[in-house]
Amino acid sequence: MEREEMVELPAPSRTRNAAATRQAILDAAHHRFAKEGYDGASLREIAADAKVDAALVSRYFGSKEELFVEVLNCAPDASDLFEGTLSDFGVRVAAKILDDRDVDQGVEYLLIMLRSASSLAAAEPLRRSMRTHFHDPFAAWLGGPDADVRARLAGDLIMGVCMSQAITADHDLDEEGRANLRQRLAAVLQAAVEP
Numbered sequence: 001m002e003r004e005e006m007v008e009l010p011a012p013s014r015t016r017n018a019a020a021t022r023q024a025i026l027d028a029a030h031h032r033f034a035k036e037g038y039d040g041a042s043l044r045e046i047a048a049d050a051k052v053d054a055a056l057v058s059r060y061f062g063s064k065e066e067l068f069v070e071v072l073n074c075a076p077d078a079s080d081l082f083e084g085t086l087s088d089f090g091v092r093v094a095a096k097i098l099d100d101r102d103v104d105q106g107v108e109y110l111l112i113m114l115r116s117a118s119s120l121a122a123a124e125p126l127r128r129s130m131r132t133h134f135h136d137p138f139a140a141w142l143g144g145p146d147a148d149v150r151a152r153l154a155g156d157l158i159m160g161v162c163m164s165q166a167i168t169a170d171h172d173l174d175e176e177g178r179a180n181l182r183q184r185l186a187a188v189l190q191a192a193v194e195p
Contacts, residue, residue, distance in 0.1 A: 033068065034111045038122035041064075072125060076106050081096070090191075094182050098182050107166040145195050
């Protein structure tokens with residue numbers, strides 16, 4: 001009887017698909033920047049996470065800064081905060097922040113921003129992204145006097161509560177306490193956006 005020889009087959013590789021490769025790189029970069037910030041993430045690690053050659057990252061995105069900008073451009077759309085009337089903004093947004101479990105992806109982008117904030121290379125792209133994707137549209141929606149200041153204040157409150165919620169989902173409060181928090185947060189947010 002002849003003995004069968006075991007042949008080790010190569011691991012399956014990613015099929016050639018430019019859109020899928022680009023998305024895999026973006027996903028890997030998103031996770032690396034959220035975990036390690038701009039300075040801590042390397043293009044080699046991002047490429048390894050995406051299971052591509054490091055040269056492909058440069059081919060698709062150019063530099064690390066350009067990849068970072070593209071990751072920031074993929075942040076969840078916050079325009080739903082600016083739908084509805086100004087008079088119900090506080091109630092609507094407090095409920096979204098405290099009750100909507102789909103805010104987790106937005107928290108990852110907050111982590112990217114926080115972990116990259118001390119980087120000199122990331123500072124300008126972060127500022128530009130915040131203005132373009134959040135503060136400017138928010139201020140335009142608010143309109144009226146001091147719209148920029150009101151948008152900044154409300155945005156800062158929203159980010160702070162979202163970060164707190166990421167740490168402690170229920171804010172260490174019972175149901176009655178969470179209802180009280182929602183009501184008070186609604187009042188504070190409403191006061192922040194009123195002219």
